Amino acid sequence: MLIRSGDTVEVRTGNAKGTRAKVLQVLPEKNGRRRIVVEGVNRVYRHIRRSQKNPQGGRLSKEMPIDASNVLVVCTACGRPSRLGAKVAADGGKSRVCKKCGADLGAVRRPRATKRAGA
Ligand SMILES: [Zn+2]
Structure with missing residues (x-):
């Protein structure tokens, strides 16, 4: 896979279709699926139980990985998703x-x- 973390990608499908954002993480290929984490895309809220460390509990917003085939890298030279x-x-x-x-x-x-x- 040619996507690297730090790349700017355009999401081509799903809720975040059309968004351009930075790749935060490229995960190792698993079951033939190449997945990446894109900043601000596919956010979920994890609910945190009250604990010593987290006396308030609460919600933690976190990006979940998406399939690499759903994004195109935005070319730094021509600015088009490619x-x-x-x-x-x-x-x-x-x-x-x-x-x-x-x-x-x-x-x-x-x-x-x-x-x-x-x-
Ligand atoms: Zn180009």
């Missing part, structure tokens, strides 16, 4: 590319330190 491609350089480094304008959106893998044997 799918991402990956470009692999000859040195083994990999970078993300906006599918709409072709802009390079930064490296996601560093170049290999050593040259590949053979070839």
Whole structure:
């Protein structure tokens, strides 16, 4: 998956459709589902029981993860929500590319330190 935390994404479906917000967390893939936590999207209230630590109890607002397929990354170059491609350089480094304008959106893998044997 090419979404990284800190990216700005546009939500394409559900209650928050059309919202642009920052990715707070990218969760490890589980059962083939790639999930992310987006700031202010899919908020739920957790009700906290009164306790020593929390004498008042109360409600805690918290974002729950959404499926990564429901968002598109907003390209920093053209400002449009776009799918991402990956470009692999000859040195083994990999970078993300906006599918709409072709802009390079930064490296996601560093170049290999050593040259590949053979070839
Ligand atoms: Zn773009």
